[in-house]
Amino acid sequence: MDAATERELLDFVAHEARLIDARRYDEWLALFADEGRYWVPLMGEAQDEGAAHNALADEDRMLLTLRIERLKSPRAHSQHPPSRCQHVLQQPVLVQADDDAQRYELRTPFVYVESRGERQLMLAGTVRHRLVRRAGSLRIELKRVDLLDAGAALPAIQLFP
Amino acid sequence: MKISRADVAALVQVDRVHRDLYLSPELFALEQRHFFANTWNYLGHTSQVPAPGDYLAVEIAGRPLLMVRQPDGGIRVLYNRCAHKGTQLVSDACGNTGKFFRCPYHAWTYKLDGSPLAIPLKSGYEGTRLKECESGQGMTALQHVAVYRDFVFVKLADAGPDFESYFGEALRAIDNLVDRSPLGRLRIEGGVLRNVIHCNWKMYLENINDTVHPMSTHESATSAANGLWKDQPADAPKPMAMEQILPFGAGYDFFDRMGGRVLPNGHSVLGVNFSIHSGYAALPDYEAAMREAHGEERAAEILQRSPQNALCFPSLALKGSPQAIRVIRPLAVDRTLVEAWSFRAEGAPDLLFERAMTYNRLVFSPMSVVAHDDVHLFESIQQGLRAQGNPWISLHRGFEARELDQAEQTVSGTNELLMRNQFRAWARFMTLTMQD
Ligand code: FES
Ligand SMILES: [Fe+2]
Numbered sequence: 110m111d112a113a114t115e116r117e118l119l120d121f122v123a124h125e126a127r128l129i130d131a132r133r134y135d136e137w138l139a140l141f142a143d144e145g146r147y148w149v150p151l152m153g154e155a156q157d158e159g160a161a162h163n164a165l166a167d168e169d170r171m172l173l174t175l176r177i178e179r180l181k182s183p184r185a186h187s188q189h190p191p192s193r194c195q196h197v198l199q200q201p202v203l204v205q206a207d208d209d210a211q212r213y214e215l216r217t218p219f220v221y222v223e224s225r226g227e228r229q230l231m232l233a234g235t236v237r238h239r240l241v242r243r244a245g246s247l248r249i250e251l252k253r254v255d256l257l258d259a260g261a262a263l264p265a266i267q268l269f270p
Numbered sequence: 271m272k273i274s275r276a277d278v279a280a281l282v283q284v285d286r287v288h289r290d291l292y293l294s295p296e297l298f299a300l301e302q303r304h305f306f307a308n309t310w311n312y313l314g315h316t317s318q319v320p321a322p323g324d325y326l327a328v329e330i331a332g333r334p335l336l337m338v339r340q341p342d343g344g345i346r347v348l349y350n351r352c353a354h355k356g357t358q359l360v361s362d363a364c365g366n367t368g369k370f371f372r373c374p375y376h377a378w379t380y381k382l383d384g385s386p387l388a389i390p391l392k393s394g395y396e397g398t399r400l401k402e403c404e405s406g407q408g409m410t411a412l413q414h415v416a417v418y419r420d421f422v423f424v425k426l427a428d429a430g431p432d433f434e435s436y437f438g439e440a441l442r443a444i445d446n447l448v449d450r451s452p453l454g455r456l457r458i459e460g461g462v463l464r465n466v467i468h469c470n471w472k473m474y475l476e477n478i479n480d481t482v483h484p485m486s487t488h489e490s491a492t493s494a495a496n497g498l499w500k501d502q503p504a505d506a507p508k509p510m511a512m513e514q515i516l517p518f519g520a521g522y523d524f525f526d527r528m529g530g531r532v533l534p535n536g537h538s539v540l541g542v543n544f545s546i547h548s549g550y551a552a553l554p555d556y557e558a559a560m561r562e563a564h565g566e567e568r569a570a571e572i573l574q575r576s577p578q579n580a581l582c583f584p585s586l587a588l589k590g591s592p593q594a595i596r597v598i599r600p601l602a603v604d605r606t607l608v609e610a611w612s613f614r615a616e617g618a619p620d621l622l623f624e625r626a627m628t629y630n631r632l633v634f635s636p637m638s639v640v641a642h643d644d645v646h647l648f649e650s651i652q653q654g655l656r657a658q659g660n661p662w663i664s665l666h667r668g669f670e671a672r673e674l675d676q677a678e679q680t681v682s683g684t685n686e687l688l689m690r691n692q693f694r695a696w697a698r699f700m701t702l703t704m705q706d
Contacts, residue, residue: 187646
């Protein structure tokens with residue numbers, strides 16, 4: 110792989126997190142491929158992709174749109190005051206690259222802080238991006254978020270780790 | 271300050287309850303000691319401990335318990351406490367202990383039923399009173415354990431009604447869930463969604479029976495869902511998520527007509543006529559298998575009945591149609607653990623299990639789009655009740671004096687009788703074993 114593509118992939122991961130932190134959700138959603146999926150498995154890293162096991166979130170574009178539209182509603186009571194979040198990412202590691210098919214997978218350890226009013230919630234984990242190039246631009250086929258404590262008793266997580 | 275029986279009774283009036291029920295740490299401590307000891311609480315499902323030596327560790331009312339599968343296939347519940355000095359025999363939430371328990375501290379060992387097996391340096395106990403002491407008897411087993419169609423319940427105290435008379439008709443909700451399997455067997459699968467909510471547990475329990483809130487509480491989620499779905503033709507097949515979220519937006523009239531039923535001892539069924547779960551797509555092959563297994567009449571009865579919630583007071587809420595349960599575990603006066611489990615009905619299509627998991631994920635996950643607004647409001651109540659001026663929580667809706675003489679009753683789905691019924695049972699089991 111050439112250095113420019115590698116740079117582009119790393120930038121993509123950083124940009125994706127930045128859009129969420131900046132609450133630019135519509136732009137964020139536009140990064141997903143049509144069949145794109147946002148998945149937070151309940152067993153974290155230990156969960157097989159095909160396993161019939163539940164998830165904290167498992168959303169296609171329709172459900173992500175619902176989530177984003179809901180956040181815009183003045184009647185989203187749990188958003189008074191609004192939640193804010195901050196992703197702190199490590200340098201992504203490219204774990205798979207198929208230059209011919211233009212498909213790539215990256216792993217990025219992160220710390221995620223979500224705050225609302227006086228309360229703060231911190232989550233740690235690793236995000237896996239499965240990216241594919243469509244019409245010249247990278248798109249998310251799968252954003253898999255493996256939380257360190259996915260199975261723990263958790264308070265409400267309102268945004269997007 | 272010492273709280274007397276009369277003090278407790280005064281907090282629950284016929285049509286309102288006092289805020290101290292949600293705020294007082296002293297009352298919470300009394301609940302742990304009396305209320306949760308005198309009532310039958312859900313512990314777990316036997317499918318979680320399939321093989322001999324399998325255990326499940328659960329804390330109920332602050333007591334660490336172990337459900338253990340015995341060599342003969344039976345179920346026992348032991349206190350997770352070493353007879354020697356109190357070490358917990360296991361510290362994983364579940365696992366297999368093999369043929370015996372071995373304490374990690376000084377290596378006392380116990381059979382799977384808790385009876386003593388061996389002690390190192392045994393001769394050192396000769397001539398001592400160990401045999402007569404509780405410590406010589408092994409791990410303490412709970413006396414009041416009931417396994418009903420693989421649902422395991424315990425009662426910590428000797429007081430209070432026996433299992434059948436405690437639950438009575440409420441057990442039909444478990445039957446409805448289990449009989450959705452043509453083989454009459456369920457398995458817990460797919461993991462558990464665990465939520466910590468900063469509110470008193472009773473608030474969560476009331477909300478299980480509250481149909482007046484969805485219109486206003488869930489407006490953000492339902493209007494977003496409606497917005498996404500409105501341009502679809504009326505007969506467009508709904509994705510499962512839409513099938514499950516859209517009905518939250520049903521109007522007051524819908525919830526009114528769904529009907530609610532109260533039963534003795536705090537139990538209730540919401541949605542006796544129909545519910546937000548009634549409209550799921552039909553599955554002809556499965557329905558045929560059900561008729562085959564249960565007969566025409568019983569199959570129709572099971573499948574047509576899809577209450578919104580059935581409450582086995584105080585710890586278990588069931589949904590027959592999405593095959594899911596919620597378990598309510600109070601942690602502190604202002605902190606509650608809520609677990610959502612999914613069931614696979616043996617012999618039923620995978621789709622039913624997916625409905626259970628999808629419903630739990632959409633509605634009861636810490637990342638749910640529906641629950642955030644509920645949770646915010648529970649936590650808001652917990653703060654709001656500290657206000658001065660009005661110490662009462664209103665439960666007046668639909669109150670009629672004659673309801674006090676009727677232990678079982680069916681009313682409109684929006685009647686707060688279902689909540690009054692919970693509090694009447696609360697007062698009863700709370701004061702049952704209190705002195706004076
Ligand atoms: S505490 Fe268990 S053997 Fe000593
Ligand atoms: Fe609700």
